[in-house]
Amino acid sequence: MKAFVMKEIGRVGFMEKPVPQPGPGDAVVRTTRALICTSDSHTVQGGIGPRENLTLGHEAVGIVHAVGSEVKDFQPGDRVLVGAITPDWGDPASQNGYPSQSGGPLGGFKFANSKDGVFADYFHVNDADANLAKIPDSISDEAAVY
Numbered sequence: 001m002k003a004f005v006m007k008e009i010g011r012v013g014f015m016e017k018p019v020p021q022p023g024p025g026d027a028v029v030r031t032t033r034a035l036i037c038t039s040d041s042h043t044v045q046g047g048i049g050p051r052e053n054l055t056l057g058h059e060a061v062g063i064v065h066a067v068g069s070e071v072k073d074f075q076p077g078d079r080v081l082v083g084a085i086t087p088d089w090g091d092p093a094s095q096n097g098y099p100s101q102s103g104g105p106l107g108g109f110k111f112a113n114s115k116d117g118v119f120a121d122y123f124h125v126n127d128a129d130a131n132l133a134k135i136p137d138s139i140s141d142e143a144a145v146y
Contacts, residue, residue: 003120027128057119058111
């Protein structure tokens with residue numbers, strides 16, 4: 001699949017990557033719309049430190065491509081949105097009301113930080129049942145991504 005990546009601080013481009021696979025509680029989403037955020041620009045300029053070939057982006061909508069064996073609320077074909085913050089909801093910080101700190105400082109901010117982001121044909125979502133939301137048929141992808 002194609003992915004738009006931060007090759008190194010100050011340098012971006014496209015590269016081929018494998019389609020991600022879901023873990024038991026996870027999903028893989030085919031991107032239909034995505035938005036750039038100023039934090040993507042900050043990341044490329046080194047705001048979170050060096051990253052090599054990291055897929056950028058953390059604001060997207062799409063269609064569920066695959067789900068793990070433990071996902072209950074979503075199935076392939078569902079139109080979904082995913083938030084920029086995708087914590088591990090069993091983590092104590094998340095349980096105490098601080099999902100962006102899941103696993104450590106800014107640990108819930110996974111996309112384009114500690115894992116590949118959404119500027120690709122497909123992206124991985126951890127804890128799918130808690131980190132995805134279905135998009136009603138009356139809402140376009142363009143409206144939902146905002």
